[in-house]
Amino acid sequence: MNMRRLSLLAAAALLTAAPLSACGSDTEGPAAPAHSPAAATPRAALSVTDPWVKAAKSGMTAVFGxxxxxxxxxxxxxxxSSPAAGAVEFHExxxxxxxxxxxxxxxxxxxxxxxxxxxLAPGGDHIMLMDLKQPVEPGAEIxxxxxxxxxxxxxxxxxxKEFTGAKETYDPSEHHEHG
Known part of the structure; x- marks a missing residue:
């Protein structure tokens, strides 16, 4: 048998054995069931769907969803709370x-x-981010x-995201004592 054929046979033997060794286990007995984080974690009481925040250069902005x-x-x-703001408030x-x-x-x-x-919608109930720590640019994740x-x-x-609607009046002096 020539050297090339011997090399090909050795490679084929390794390729056949490798998948079989993956089926083995270092422990005896039945394999432990696979756990997914979703299955192991109970569902939260509350979730937020379709959340978005109005882009703003400074001061304050609102979160909807x-x-x-x-x-x-x-x-x-x-x-x-939010690392993007000094305070988070709920508004109507x-x-x-x-x-x-x-x-x-x-x-x-x-x-x-x-x-x-x-x-939570523009012109209705919403979450306010007060005292923004930096501009909230379109596409930013808050x-x-x-x-x-x-x-x-x-x-x-x-x-x-950019949003130009819902121009309610706002007096910041009325709102900083709560949150």
């Missing part, structure tokens, strides 16, 4: 006596009904953490 309650009891979002938009809309703090946070949802009334937390990321 839908809060979804995955439980059979109401869930209250009590506070929030209400009409004053003249019919003009104005943002104001949402006392008690946002309560999401059992197995329901709560929409991390937020919401704390529920039971102490559990929900982390999510909102992508920044």
């Amino acid at each position: 839908t809060l979804v309650n995955h439980t059979d009891k109401p869930v209250t979002v009590a506070s929030g 938009v209400v009409a004053d006596s003249s019919g003009a809309t104005k943002m104001q703090p949402k006392q008690g946070g946002f309560t999401v009904p059992a197995s329901g949802s709560h929409r 991390s937020l953490t919401l704390t529920l009334s039971d102490g559990s937390t929900v982390a999510f990321t909102a992508v920044a």
Whole structure:
């Protein structure tokens, strides 16, 4: 047998044996079941779907999306935080006596009904990022953490985009003492 043929046979033997050795185990007994992080982690009580943040050069901006309650009891979002802002506040938009809309703090946070949802939208309820630490450019990903009334937390990321609607009036001096 020539050397070339011997090399080819040795290579073929190695290729055949390699997949078989992957089937073996260093331990005896049944193999441990595979675990996925999703299967091992219970579903959070609340999630945020389609989150986005309005691009802003400085000062403050707003976060929108839908809060979804995955439980059979109401869930209250009590506070929030973000490394992008000095403070996170919950706001609602209400009409004053003249019919003009104005943002104001949402006392008690946002309560999401059992197995329901709560929409955060321009011109309505929303999350405010106050005292921005740097500009929020279109396409930027902003991390937020919401704390529920039971102490559990929900982390999510909102992508920044340009938005020119919902021009509510805002007086920053009215809002810094809460959050």
